[in-house]
Amino acid sequence: MTSPHGIELAVHLISTYFGDIVSKVCECLLRKGTLSLAQVRKYTEMKDVTVKNALLVLIQHNCVQAFNLQVSGGFGEAPKIVTQYMALHDNIIHHMRFPKFLAIVLDEFGKECMEIIEGLLQHGSLSLKLITDRYKDKHKANATSEENSTAAIVLHENFNKLAHARYIERCPAHEPFLPPEEDAPKKRTARSRMGDGPLTVEARALAAAAPMESLRFLVEVDACGNGAADDDDDSNKCPTTGIVGEKRKQPEAEVWATNQNKEILWRVNFEEFMRRLRHKACVSHVTTRLDSVAGIVLSAIFEAGRKEETKVKMEKTVPLPLETVFEEAMKSEEGRSLTLERVRASLVQLGCELPTIGIDETYSIDLKKIIDQAQAQEVESIVLKKYGREAYRIFRLLLERERLYDTDKISNTTFVEKKDALKILFQLWKDDFLHMERLGNDAAQKSEILLWKLNKRSLWEQVLDDMYHAALNLKLRLVHELEQAKDILRVLKGKTVGDEVMQKRKRVGDKWKVLESSLMILDDAILLFHDF
Structure with missing residues (x-):
C-alpha cells in the first residue's frame, strides 16, 4: 500500500517530467489501482486518444506496466481479453535518483x-x-x-x-497475457514472490512480463x-x-x-542500482558504527559475492571463504595494509560466528540486521530532535526490547522521573509511536497500570510517509527557486550586470545546491526504509 505523500511525490515527479496530462492519468492509476483503458477514461474524463498517448508515455518510461487479463463476459457471453494498466510507484520515485545512478556508472566505467x-x-x-x-x-x-x-x-x-x-x-x-488463476503455474520465482500469501494479479503480471x-x-x-x-x-x-x-x-x-x-x-535495470546503493548504505553504516576496517571488509564481501548475488533484498551475503575476502580487501588502497587476522577480527565484529579454522572457513554477513540498525538509528535521531534526550532514552528501551513495559519499569530503567516519563509516554502514544494497554482499575487496586509497547510497523510507515512529504516540499521549493532564477535572468537580458545582481544570482545558486544536497540525503533515508 503506497502512502498518501508517496503518491503526491510520484505525481509531482511525473508532472515535472511529462506534464499535467500524463500526471493526471498516472495519479488516477496510483490512487484507484489497476484499471482498464475505459476505466481510466471514465475517472479522468479525458478523450480516448489523450489517455492512450499518456499511457504510452508512461509505458515507454517504465512507469506503467500493461497486461492482458481474461474476464468473464455478461450473461450468455464468452470470456473476453481486457488490457489492464498498473502504475509502478517505485519506478516513478526512481526518477529522483537518476543523478545517483549516473554517478555510480561514471565512477565504475x-x-x-x-x-x-x-x-x-x-x-x-x-x-x-x-x-x-x-x-x-x-x-x-x-x-x-x-x-x-x-x-x-x-x-x-x-x-x-x-x-x-x-x-x-x-x-x-509490453502486454503479457495472464491466464485465469486456476490455470496459472503454481511455481513462485524469486522475482514474483511478494510476501507469504498468494500472488496478487499485479505480482503475476510483473512475473509474466519479465x-x-x-x-x-x-x-x-x-x-x-x-x-x-x-x-x-x-x-x-x-x-x-x-x-x-x-x-x-x-x-x-x-x-x-x-x-x-x-x-x-x-x-x-533499477534492481542492480538499488543493490549497489544498498551496499553503499551498509558500508557507510558499518564504518560509522564500528570502524573503517569493518567497512573495507564488508565492501570486499560485496564485491567478491556480486556475481552470485541475484536478489536485491538478500537477508545475508553469499558465504565466502576467508581467503577470498582477504584477497578482495587487498585490492583496495586502504586494504593493502590489512593482515589475515585483522580481516577475521572484523568479520567477528560484523556479527559472524568464528568457525573452526580450516578448509571450510566461510563467512556470511546478516544484512537485514545492519539495515534494521540503520533504520533504528534514523528514527532515534528523529525522536531526539523532536522530543528531547529523556524521550530518546525511553524510546531506545522500548525499541531494543519489543515487549510491554509498565510505567514504573520504564521510569526506573531510564532514570526519568515517573511524572515526566508518563508525560513523554502519552505524547509518544498520541503521535502513534506507542501502543498502550490498561490493566486494573477495580476496587482491589488503587490505580490502573499502564503498559507500553513500541508500535514499530505503523511507526516505520509513518516515518516513511513523513520523508515522502519532506521530499515533496523540497522538490516544490526547488521549482520555486528555479522560477526565481528565471525571473532574474529575464531582467538581466541585454543589460549590464552589476555586483548586487551577481550576488543575488550567487545566492540563488547556493540555495539550489543546498536544496539538491538535502534532497539526496533525504532520499538516502527513503531508500533505507522502503527499498532496502
Missing part, C-alpha cells in the same frame, strides 16, 4: 558508459541501433567514416560492459552492434525477436521487448 545510461534514463527504453544513432549525432563533428566505425565498436563494447554488470536489461513484455533470466542481459552479436552497417539495409536489421519468442513460447512473443522494427529494446 567512465563517461562513455555514463552517456549510454543517460540516454536510457532520458528516453525510458531504446534499441541498440537508436543508442548508436544517438551517439553518432552527439559526436558527429568532422568525424571520418573510419572514426565513426571505431567509435561504434567502442560503443558496443561499452554496451556489453553495462549488460555484463547488469546495469541494463532487456525490456519486459524476460527469462538467461535472456535478460544477453547482448546478441548482430549487424546492429557493429555500427558499420548501412542503416537502410533491411538485411542488417536485428533478427532477435523470434529467438526470444521461441524460447518463451508465449502468445505475445512477437511484441516481446521489441519495437515496431522488431529490434530488442533495452532499459536501465
Whole structure:
C-alpha cells in the first residue's frame, strides 16, 4: 500500500517530467489501482486518444506496466481479453535518483558508459541501433567514416560492459497475457514472490512480463552492434525477436521487448542500482558504527559475492571463504595494509560466528540486521530532535526490547522521573509511536497500570510517509527557486550586470545546491526504509 505523500511525490515527479496530462492519468492509476483503458477514461474524463498517448508515455518510461487479463463476459457471453494498466510507484520515485545512478556508472566505467545510461534514463527504453544513432549525432563533428566505425565498436563494447554488470536489461513484455488463476503455474520465482500469501494479479503480471533470466542481459552479436552497417539495409536489421519468442513460447512473443522494427529494446535495470546503493548504505553504516576496517571488509564481501548475488533484498551475503575476502580487501588502497587476522577480527565484529579454522572457513554477513540498525538509528535521531534526550532514552528501551513495559519499569530503567516519563509516554502514544494497554482499575487496586509497547510497523510507515512529504516540499521549493532564477535572468537580458545582481544570482545558486544536497540525503533515508 503506497502512502498518501508517496503518491503526491510520484505525481509531482511525473508532472515535472511529462506534464499535467500524463500526471493526471498516472495519479488516477496510483490512487484507484489497476484499471482498464475505459476505466481510466471514465475517472479522468479525458478523450480516448489523450489517455492512450499518456499511457504510452508512461509505458515507454517504465512507469506503467500493461497486461492482458481474461474476464468473464455478461450473461450468455464468452470470456473476453481486457488490457489492464498498473502504475509502478517505485519506478516513478526512481526518477529522483537518476543523478545517483549516473554517478555510480561514471565512477565504475567512465563517461562513455555514463552517456549510454543517460540516454536510457532520458528516453525510458531504446534499441541498440537508436543508442548508436544517438551517439553518432552527439559526436558527429568532422568525424571520418573510419572514426565513426571505431567509435561504434567502442560503443558496443561499452554496451556489453553495462549488460555484463547488469546495469541494463532487456525490456519486459509490453502486454503479457495472464491466464485465469486456476490455470496459472503454481511455481513462485524469486522475482514474483511478494510476501507469504498468494500472488496478487499485479505480482503475476510483473512475473509474466519479465524476460527469462538467461535472456535478460544477453547482448546478441548482430549487424546492429557493429555500427558499420548501412542503416537502410533491411538485411542488417536485428533478427532477435523470434529467438526470444521461441524460447518463451508465449502468445505475445512477437511484441516481446521489441519495437515496431522488431529490434530488442533495452532499459536501465533499477534492481542492480538499488543493490549497489544498498551496499553503499551498509558500508557507510558499518564504518560509522564500528570502524573503517569493518567497512573495507564488508565492501570486499560485496564485491567478491556480486556475481552470485541475484536478489536485491538478500537477508545475508553469499558465504565466502576467508581467503577470498582477504584477497578482495587487498585490492583496495586502504586494504593493502590489512593482515589475515585483522580481516577475521572484523568479520567477528560484523556479527559472524568464528568457525573452526580450516578448509571450510566461510563467512556470511546478516544484512537485514545492519539495515534494521540503520533504520533504528534514523528514527532515534528523529525522536531526539523532536522530543528531547529523556524521550530518546525511553524510546531506545522500548525499541531494543519489543515487549510491554509498565510505567514504573520504564521510569526506573531510564532514570526519568515517573511524572515526566508518563508525560513523554502519552505524547509518544498520541503521535502513534506507542501502543498502550490498561490493566486494573477495580476496587482491589488503587490505580490502573499502564503498559507500553513500541508500535514499530505503523511507526516505520509513518516515518516513511513523513520523508515522502519532506521530499515533496523540497522538490516544490526547488521549482520555486528555479522560477526565481528565471525571473532574474529575464531582467538581466541585454543589460549590464552589476555586483548586487551577481550576488543575488550567487545566492540563488547556493540555495539550489543546498536544496539538491538535502534532497539526496533525504532520499538516502527513503531508500533505507522502503527499498532496502
